Amino acid sequence: MGTILVTGGGGFIGSNLTVALVKLGHKVKVLDNFSTGSIDNLQPVLKEIELYKGDLRCLDDVRRAVAGAEVVFHQGALPSVPRSIADPLTTNAVNIEGTLNVLLASRDAGVRRVVYASSSSVYGSNEVLPKVENMSLCPMSPYAATKLAGEVYGKIFYELYSLETVGLRYFNVFGPRQNPKSEYAAAIPRFIKALLNKASPVIYGDGNQSRDFTFIDNVVQANLLSMQTCAAAGEVFNIACGKRITLNGLLEILMDITGTRVDVVYTAARPGDVKHSLAGVEKAAGVLGYCPKTDIKEGLRLTVEWFTKESGL
Numbered sequence: 001m002g003t004i005l006v007t008g009g010g011g012f013i014g015s016n017l018t019v020a021l022v023k024l025g026h027k028v029k030v031l032d033n034f035s036t037g038s039i040d041n042l043q044p045v046l047k048e049i050e051l052y053k054g055d056l057r058c059l060d061d062v063r064r065a066v067a068g069a070e071v072v073f074h075q076g077a078l079p080s081v082p083r084s085i086a087d088p089l090t091t092n093a094v095n096i097e098g099t100l101n102v103l104l105a106s107r108d109a110g111v112r113r114v115v116y117a118s119s120s121s122v123y124g125s126n127e128v129l130p131k132v133e134n135m136s137l138c139p140m141s142p143y144a145a146t147k148l149a150g151e152v153y154g155k156i157f158y159e160l161y162s163l164e165t166v167g168l169r170y171f172n173v174f175g176p177r178q179n180p181k182s183e184y185a186a187a188i189p190r191f192i193k194a195l196l197n198k199a200s201p202v203i204y205g206d207g208n209q210s211r212d213f214t215f216i217d218n219v220v221q222a223n224l225l226s227m228q229t230c231a232a233a234g235e236v237f238n239i240a241c242g243k244r245i246t247l248n249g250l251l252e253i254l255m256d257i258t259g260t261r262v263d264v265v266y267t268a269a270r271p272g273d274v275k276h277s278l279a280g281v282e283k284a285a286g287v288l289g290y291c292p293k294t295d296i297k298e299g300l301r302l303t304v305e306w307f308t309k310e311s312g313l
């Protein structure tokens, strides 16, 4: 088994993937500057991994981390739509230039495969549901534009330089280690934090917007499958549950799980957010053998359990 590099390994998805890879016996390196992630996320495996504190925007940092890797899981990015609207330049630099650095360094170091994190946001204002990989893409935010650019670069590096690249379009991932504290925190950790504190959760919009929320273990499974499957090279795949739920419906489930009833605060919808999202996961099922094993209810139960025990909320 060759060495694996996880960029953004200190983040929510990257740290869960890193822990899974170490458990499977892989030699793992992590590159992160801990701008949105945290070294605490890596505590369970800190002694077993090689840690490179460095910046995706610095090609030398990226080359140092990539050296000797057989596979790269590129999870590092600034992952927020509102952040990208407030500061498109920084999001562009980290997500596009950073991805180009990872691809260049991987090509030059003889990496076999780069599996990179894309996003359902690339579908944007295309209202057709479910989203399927070959439909037209209409990004609505600088963040979505950067994720699409990453896909385009991934495809070009496969075709021009035979670097095997696989893009995974994640749909609203949630689970343990997702940060509830940042100004740009995602809905589920914010809701759980509020409910555990018996405070009112805030919904942007009327709560009828729907998402295909995806438990982290399903995303880890998709990454592990993407590392090996020959036919995946040069392709992009939706990674989701294939089911959608409204934010109001989601809060109902969370109130049941936490046993907390509080009023919900509704505020203005956020620019750049899509109204509905639902993935077709047939391509991932057919090519990768992907099968989301944990559904939304079980995922939420596990997530609340983790936040209650681990985060001291």
Ligand SMILES: NC(=O)c1ccc[n+]([C@@H]2O[C@H](COP(=O)([O-])OP(=O)(O)OC[C@H]3O[C@@H](n4cnc5c(N)ncnc54)[C@H](O)[C@@H]3O)[C@@H](O)[C@H]2O)c1
Pocket: 007, 008, 009, 010, 011, 012, 013, 014, 031, 032, 033, 034, 035, 036, 037, 038, 054, 055, 056, 057, 074, 075, 076, 077, 078, 079, 094, 098, 117, 118, 119, 120, 169, 170, 171, 172, 173, 174, 179, 186
């Ligand atoms: N969480 C989701 O629902 C979701 C959905 C779609 C796509 N994604 C994508 O998945 C990936 C992981 O997202 P996440 O939710 O784990 O976010 P996260 O913020 O928890 O993780 C991102 C990691 O990248 C690191 N990073 C940021 N800028 C860096 C830089 N300049 N140099 C080195 N490291 C840097 C951060 O410190 C962090 O550890 C991202 O590429 C994101 O765009 C996430």
